[in-house]
Amino acid sequence: MSPKLPIQCPSCDDALKVSQLRCDSCSTLVSGNYSMPVFLKLAAEEQDFILKFLLNSGSLKEMAKQMNMSYPTIRNRLDDLIEKINRLKDDENTAL
């Protein structure tokens, strides 16, 4: 099982940032304070939903069939996700 990338602070629930990156081949470490991209700020199932959407060429009907859900259920999930991404982007812009 691959470990899940934590996106929220387990202590205060605030969004986590990246402070260190490492090159596996030469062990170089890069330190800093980087914000995570919007995609990585989403929950694992939301990321999975976006991937499925992409792999189905954006066909919600196909996704509904695959996920054994009705079309409006999938469309609502997508609308909620769009709303969440817009909110995250707004938060990012406000923070800048």
Next chain:
Amino acid sequence: MKTLLFNPFKKYSERQLLLFGGIMAFAGIVFATLTNTHFDGVLDTHFGKDVSLKTAAIQSIINIVSIVLVFYPVGKWINSKTRLIDIFNLSLIVKIPGYFMMPLNINNWAYFKTEPLLSAISNPFNIQFTQELLLFLIITSVLAMLVFVWLIVLLYNGFKVATNLKGTKHIIMFTLAIIVAEIVSKVLLMFF
């Protein structure tokens, strides 16, 4: 099972819902005739003693039309992506709980039990409550309440899936839509 009973709209495609809802609506009309049951309003179920196939069909069509006429514009207002087919399927599926009341009036059983009560309603002190009658009233009332709650849960879940309804404002609109749909169905029934 829970999804099937209370929120089939979440899982089943519009075609499956249309087919099942259509069959159930047709069966509902036939059984309403056989059991003399009136579905004279979006939320109503009443027992009679002489319901023709034509009457049952008109009542069923008016209920469907009333739900679509009211819930579709409200749904569009809440979410412009609301589809007519989802509201139409909702109007077919939502009547199913009411069909579970029909067996009570096989051979006009419920009608003949309640008819003396309704005739004596202006003078309630004359009503003779036998043990059997009380038992009948308790069972019917409990069943009617369960059916009503099931209907509202189905209506809410179906409308929520169709419109992505959220928040108090939308819930108030949904509640008003139920009342308006009931009034519309009663008004339309006056013309037939």
